[in-house]
Amino acid sequence: xxxxxxxxxxxxxxxQKNDYLYKVSVKIDQLESLLLSFINEFNYxxxxxxxxxxxxxxxxxxxxYCLQTEARDHIVMVQTSIERETASLPTMHxxxxxxxxxxxxxxxxxxxxxxxHPTLIDFALEYWDNIPxxxxxxxxxEYVNSMNPFRGQRTDALDxxxxxxxxxxxxxxxxxxxxxxxxxxxxxxxxxxxxxxxxGDE
Amino acid sequence: MNDLKNTIKIxxxxxxxxxxGNMSVELDLLGETIKRxxxxxxYLHRGFEKLVERRTVVQAFTIVCRICxxxxxxxxxxxxxxxxxxxxxxxxxxxxxxxxMVLEMQRLANLFLWMGGQAGSIGLGLIPQWSVCDRxxxxxxxxxxxxxxxxxxxxxxxxxxxxxxxxxLDKLSDLLDYYEKRIIVYNNTxxxxxxxxxxxxxxxxxxxxxxxxxxxxxQTMRACGIKKDVRKDMPYLMxxxxxxxxxxxxxxxxxxxxxxxxxxxxxxxxxLRQIIEQMPEEGDILQKIQKHRKFKLPADDTYVQTESxxxxxxxxxxxxxxxxxxxxxxxxxxxxxxxxxxxxxxVDSELADVAMTMNSLGICPPEIER
Numbered sequence: 127x128x129x130x131x132x133x134x135x136x137x138x139x140x141x142q143k144n145d146y147l148y149k150v151s152v153k154i155d156q157l158e159s160l161l162l163s164f165i166n167e168f169n170y171x172x173x174x175x176x177x178x179x180x181x182x183x184x185x186x187x188x189x190x191y192c193l194q195t196e197a198r199d200h201i202v203m204v205q206t207s208i209e210r211e212t213a214s215l216p217t218m219h220x221x222x223x224x225x226x227x228x229x230x231x232x233x234x235x236x237x238x239x240x241x242x243h244p245t246l247i248d249f250a251l252e253y254w255d256n257i258p259x260x261x262x263x264x265x266x267x268e269y270v271n272s273m274n275p276f277r278g279q280r281t282d283a284l285d286x287x288x289x290x291x292x293x294x295x296x297x298x299x300x301x302x303x304x305x306x307x308x309x310x311x312x313x314x315x316x317x318x319x320x321x322x323x324x325x326g327d328e
Numbered sequence: 329m330n331d332l333k334n335t336i337k338i339x340x341x342x343x344x345x346x347x348x349g350n351m352s353v354e355l356d357l358l359g360e361t362i363k364r365x366x367x368x369x370x371y372l373h374r375g376f377e378k379l380v381e382r383r384t385v386v387q388a389f390t391i392v393c394r395i396c397x398x399x400x401x402x403x404x405x406x407x408x409x410x411x412x413x414x415x416x417x418x419x420x421x422x423x424x425x426x427x428x429m430v431l432e433m434q435r436l437a438n439l440f441l442w443m444g445g446q447a448g449s450i451g452l453g454l455i456p457q458w459s460v461c462d463r464x465x466x467x468x469x470x471x472x473x474x475x476x477x478x479x480x481x482x483x484x485x486x487x488x489x490x491x492x493x494x495x496x497l498d499k500l501s502d503l504l505d506y507y508e509k510r511i512i513v514y515n516n517t518x519x520x521x522x523x524x525x526x527x528x529x530x531x532x533x534x535x536x537x538x539x540x541x542x543x544x545x546x547q548t549m550r551a552c553g554i555k556k557d558v559r560k561d562m563p564y565l566m567x568x569x570x571x572x573x574x575x576x577x578x579x580x581x582x583x584x585x586x587x588x589x590x591x592x593x594x595x596x597x598x599x600l601r602q603i604i605e606q607m608p609e610e611g612d613i614l615q616k617i618q619k620h621r622k623f624k625l626p627a628d629d630t631y632v633q634t635e636s637x638x639x640x641x642x643x644x645x646x647x648x649x650x651x652x653x654x655x656x657x658x659x660x661x662x663x664x665x666x667x668x669x670x671x672x673x674x675v676d677s678e679l680a681d682v683a684m685t686m687n688s689l690g691i692c693p694p695e696i697e698r
Contacts (some may be wrong), residue, residue: 143413143630144413144630145562147564147630147631171540171541172541172543173543174633174642174659175644175657175659176641177659178655178657179629179646179654179655180655181654188629188643190629191632192631192642192644192659196540198540198558198561198562199557200562201562201631201633203631211534222541222542222543224542224543224663224664224668226667226668227663227664227668228663231535231663248370249369249370250369250370250373250697252370255691259378260377260378262381266375266378266379
């Protein structure tokens with residue numbers, strides 16, 4: 127029996143996305159049995175990756191298992207959706223050893239639970255107690271600002287704006303004073319040496 | 329666990345020349361023999377997959393090349409092809425040829441760098457000096473073509489960003505002539521080196537039966553006699569028009585992986601020679617796309633795969649109808665090779681073989697953390 131007709135019997139549709147890529151969407155309760163039949167009946171022995179997408183607006187995580195046969199000439203994406211708030215998936219590490227690290231990463235980055243998984247410990251983060259960082263409601267900017275506040279200044283530090291204002295005022299006052307002194311000096315000189323009025327042609 | 333009773337624990341990395349980046353291998357040693365190995369990452373988490381969510385497609389394009397430092401171009405190719413798949417963009421034959429050429433140039437540059445690391449990991453100090461220098465000649469060409477030596481930002485959704493400079497293909501041809509001569513020298517000094525053979529033969533043997541099931545890729549797979557390569561199995565760009573072989577070996581050890589890489593260098597040169605001959609003179613290099621604030625991806629998803637110099641590298645990408653990417657997930661060879669394979673492969677091997685084994689698996693820690 128070929129894959130498309132088998133899936134049709136299960137009321138599932140195999141969609142061809144391009145020459146080498148196919149996709150089938152399943153409900154979560156069908157997922158494990160379908161993955162097993164992909165391995166046992168259709169020889170999709172390789173799990174290339176498990177991908178998780180946060181569809182925050184729908185309150186769902188979309189999970190995609192990418193499978194390949196021994197021939198490695200095409201990829202089938204088996205896709206399912208799970209509730210965001212109670213995100214839990216069956217662990218596949220007993221079938222595919224590489225699923226262990228993929229699921230561990232997904233647990234850390236999205237907060238998806240895998241009951242029965244042996245090593246759901248820290249992956250790239252240490253002692254993380256915030257929202258899992260790849261969830262879309264985790265705001266990177268807000269987190270960075272809260273964790274790394276601007277460094278406080280020294281107690282004897284000067285306010286640059288205030289200092290620049292003072293400097294400008296001092297410069298202005300010095301200029302005014304210089305003008306006044308020059309004017310006073312000119313007036314003094316004029317008083318000491320009054321100008322001779324030059325008479326015109328007489 | 330009883331085996332761990334009299335062991336001592338050391339951390340191999342992150343500050344260790346034998347580690348191919350910022351990661352650490354926690355080793356439990358009984359004498360010189362490794363009883364348990366645990367991989368730790370998290371020293372370089374830059375969060376590319378998260379950063380992409382906040383940016384438009386065009387802005388995200390500048391980030392992806394940084395995911396793997398020695399090998400940025402397969403990332404660019406995957407990103408560009410995923411966007412093209414989602415947006416329904418067709419690229420010209422000339423752009424396809426140029427992208428294929430860039431990927432093969434990158435493969436050669438990466439394999440020269442690998443050779444330096446692999447030889448350095450067993451104390452052959454001359455080879456890294458030669459091979460890093462030889463890689464630099466390729467970086468000179470990259471600089472002329474793209475403006476950047478290491479990060480290129482060249483393969484853009486819809487084609488490539490610049491046309492070939494005048495006389496570029498002649499320069500590439502001259503460099504290939506030089507590389508052909510150099511590979512003979514490397515063969516005599518490194519691949520046939522008795523020290524390398526004594527150290528590498530029979531070390532780090534990968535079980536052939538596990539390869540396909542556990543998704544080991546690249547030279548790790550081909551050194552076990554499995555003749556699989558994305559360029560042949562799911563051809564992209566112009567690979568179906570080019571004639572090349574997939575080198576394989578049977579032993580599955582460090583030495584077999586090295587020989588596969590050597591033969592792949594020869595095949596890359598062969599591919600590049602064909603590209604130089606077949607490169608179309610005329611043709612658009614870049615399809616015009618909407619400005620970056622208006623360029624939107626449909627609500628759909630795709631999965632693309634490229635054969636990098638270290639094995640198959642895949643991207644999952646999903647759009648949501650907006651100008652931003654809903655999700656981009658990177659799956660390089662390193663994640664599975666470092667955790668599923670390396671942790672197991674190191675058990676009962678010698679401390680001195682850690683760097684050599686890790687290097688032969690093509691593990692790139694920045695790609696694990698993304």
